Amino acid sequence: QSVLTQPPAVSGAPGQRVTISCTGSSSNIGTGYEVHWYQQLPGRAPQLLIYGNSNRPSGVPDRFSGSKSGTSASLAITGLQAEDEADYYCQSYDNSLGAYVFGAGTKVTVL
C-alpha cells in the first residue's frame, strides 16, 4: 500500500476536464517535497508529465496541469482526448521511509 493515495480510476467524455488527486502526509508532500506526475500508456514505459508540482517538460500539451496544496497534489487534464487513456502516477519523497515513492496509479478512461 502506497503512502501516496490516488483514486484507482477516473473517467470523462471527450472534451471534458478530469482531475486526479494524490494525497500524502506530513512525511512527504506535507513537508514540502515536490510532486511529479507520469503518464504510462498501455504497454509502454512511464513518461514524465509534470515536474516540480506544476512544470511541464517540453512537448507536453498545456492541457495537462499540476498543483499542490498542503498534503495533497492534483493533476488536471482539460479537453480530454482519446489518446489520454493511460495510467497516471504521482511521485514524491518520503522522509520517514527514506525513499522516493509513487502513488498506486489512476487509470483514466475516455468514455
Place this chain on the structure above:
Amino acid sequence: QVQLQESGPGLVKPSETLSLTCTVSGGSVNGYFWSWIRQPPGKGLEWIGFVYSSGSTNYNPSLQSRVTISIDTSKNQFSLSLTSVTAADTAVYYCARARRDYGDYFFDYWGQGTLVAVSA
C-alpha cells in the same frame, strides 16, 4: 535525445541473483544520477535506487540488503544486482535518469523496460 536500453536475462531462478545493465546513448552518464525502478505485473512503480556518476549510491531501505547498483562511465552503462530473488521480484525493470532543477529528484528519461520473471 537521451535514450536508455535495459538488457539481461528474462528468467532467473529463485534464490539466485538478478543482473541487469542499462546502456545510455545520446548523452553522457557523467554528472547525473541514474536509477532503477520496477513494476510488478498489473501493479504500481517501486523505486529501487540511484547511482551517481561518481559511483555513490542511494538505495530504497526496503531492498537495501539485497541491492547493488554500479556504474561504468567508460561504457556509459550502469547495472543492477538483486540477490536472493523470489517470485515477488518478478517485474518489469526500468532504468531511468534522475534529475532535479531546484527541488527534488524526478525521472525524466526512461528505458522501455525489461520483464524479469523469477521461476524455477
